[in-house]
Amino acid sequence: MHYFHYVGDKLYCEGVAVESLVKKYGTPLYIYSQRTLTEHFQKLDRALSSLDHLICFAMKSNSNQAVLRTLGNLGSGFDIVSEGELRRAMAAGADPGKCVFAGVGKTEGEIEFALKQGVYSFNVESEPELARINRIAARLKKIAPVAVRVNPNVDAKTHAKITTGTYENKFGIAFEEIEAVYARAAKLKNLRLRGFQMHIGSQLTSVQPFEQAVRKVLPLVQRLKAKHGLEFFSIGGGLGIVYDLALESGSAEWWQSAKAKSILTPALYAARLAPLLKPLGLRILMEPGRFISGNAGILVTRIEYVKRTGKKNFLIVDAAMNDLIRPAFYEAYHEIVPLRRKGGQLISSDVVGPICESGDFFAKDRPLPRVGEGDCLALLSAGAYGFVMASNYNTRSLVAEVLVNGKKYAIVRERQPVKEIWAGEKIAPWQK
Numbered sequence: 330m331h332y333f334h335y336v337g338d339k340l341y342c343e344g345v346a347v348e349s350l351v352k353k354y355g356t357p358l359y360i361y362s363q364r365t366l367t368e369h370f371q372k373l374d375r376a377l378s379s380l381d382h383l384i385c386f387a388m389k390s391n392s393n394q395a396v397l398r399t400l401g402n403l404g405s406g407f408d409i410v411s412e413g414e415l416r417r418a419m420a421a422g423a424d425p426g427k428c429v430f431a432g433v434g435k436t437e438g439e440i441e442f443a444l445k446q447g448v449y450s451f452n453v454e455s456e457p458e459l460a461r462i463n464r465i466a467a468r469l470k471k472i473a474p475v476a477v478r479v480n481p482n483v484d485a486k487t488h489a490k491i492t493t494g495t496y497e498n499k500f501g502i503a504f505e506e507i508e509a510v511y512a513r514a515a516k517l518k519n520l521r522l523r524g525f526q527m528h529i530g531s532q533l534t535s536v537q538p539f540e541q542a543v544r545k546v547l548p549l550v551q552r553l554k555a556k557h558g559l560e561f562f563s564i565g566g567g568l569g570i571v572y573d574l575a576l577e578s579g580s581a582e583w584w585q586s587a588k589a590k591s592i593l594t595p596a597l598y599a600a601r602l603a604p605l606l607k608p609l610g611l612r613i614l615m616e617p618g619r620f621i622s623g624n625a626g627i628l629v630t631r632i633e634y635v636k637r638t639g640k641k642n643f644l645i646v647d648a649a650m651n652d653l654i655r656p657a658f659y660e661a662y663h664e665i666v667p668l669r670r671k672g673g674q675l676i677s678s679d680v681v682g683p684i685c686e687s688g689d690f691f692a693k694d695r696p697l698p699r700v701g702e703g704d705c706l707a708l709l710s711a712g713a714y715g716f717v718m719a720s721n722y723n724t725r726s727l728v729a730e731v732l733v734n735g736k737k738y739a740i741v742r743e744r745q746p747v748k749e750i751w752a753g754e755k756i757a758p759w760q761k
């Protein structure tokens with residue numbers, strides 16, 4: 330579900346014509362729908378209502394402070410992966426006591442900072458990390474709350490670059506070793522074994538791998554709870570979204586389609602998992618990123634040139650792989666629609682950016698309406714792993730971001746002034 334839809338022939342985000350935002354803020358431009366973010370969060374929250382639960386939004390998927398504030402106001406905690414993310418969440422008003430700190434490479438400085446702020450849990454990925462956290466906690470005369478991340482060795486059946494729960498991956502500790510790790514960790518005096526964590530991958534479109542993983546670890550979690558008095562079980566994130574649904578005349582219609590009906594919904598997810606989790610008597614944490622933010626954002630781009638060469642019709646746009654790397658990095662599909670809906674024949678087109686890489690494309694051989702120089706296109710479902718993965722490659726400024734709420738809108742990140750890109754650079758003394 331999302332609130333990007335056509336009214337007449339114009340694309341709207343909630344009650345605001347996207348064209349009017351383009352006029353005001355230019356392109357490329359990320360636009361987020363607050364109502365979509367809110368409804369996605371609430372859908373999940375309601376689905377989990379039979380469980381004592383906390384949703385910790387995976388802010389790696391979208392860390393704009395206005396997005397974090399939206400979710401924080403709804404009661405969300407945050408799944409963080411760096412000191413920077415913790416600082417950013419706190420700047421947006423987050424309570425560190427509702428933050429879980431994940432990641433395989435936490436530095437000494439990051440652990441010390443997070444411990445001082447009072448994060449809810451460190452989700453630990455290795456024994457050396459447990460030892461390091463214990464050492465730092467002892468020095469600070471603190472007790473560090475930890476959960477160990479299990480690698481359940483379950484195939485999430487998703488893209489190789491976003492699967493995390495098999496023994497090919499660097500994440501977590503092997504299922505067979507976990508119990509012994511908890512036993513050794515229990516001897517470390519400055520740790521509190523607070524929970525248990527897993528995350529098997531991202532963009533999962535079937536409930537089956539989640540269920541398989543939960544069923545596999547349940548007896549283990551029960552034993553660990555009995556032995557070590559655990560308080561929570563985090564089942565990670567990974568709920569997939571629909572990327573390849575054409576935008577029809579309204580979101581309601583979109584949601585009715587057969588394909589939309591076959592996707593993994595929070596209701597189905599909870600119906601299969603809650604009965605397994607409830608008897609544990611533990612607090613259940615969930616770390617969704619993409620499910621909440623993915624369909625809540627679009628990237629709008631302007632066509633600079635139409636180039637017909639050989640067999641191809643290239644639409645050369647002003648956004649590039651540095652603004653949205655998902656197609657280049659994951660071969661990801663994003664629906665592309667014009668801001669002004671057009672009838673007529675569709676033309677097979679490649680939508681490409683201006684960067685000097687063949688990987689700088691958004692779509693290949695995509696049937697699109699006849700559009701021309703100066704027309705704008707929207708890349709849908711760009712709210713997760715979009716802006717957050719942007720770079721300054723080719724000395725291109727980070728683009729602006731706008732949040733829409735009903736008929737209101739606000740710029741929530743200014744376009745980066747180009748001089749800022751090299752502001753930290755210096756000429757070496759011997760070059761002066």
Ligand SMILES: Cc1ncc(COP(=O)(O)O)c(C=O)c1O
Pocket residue numbers: 387390408431528530531532565566567568616617618619620713
């Ligand atoms: C530990 C952990 N939790 C949650 C997430 C969020 O995943 P998703 O955006 O697919 O929900 C990730 C993504 O990489 C992760 O590594």
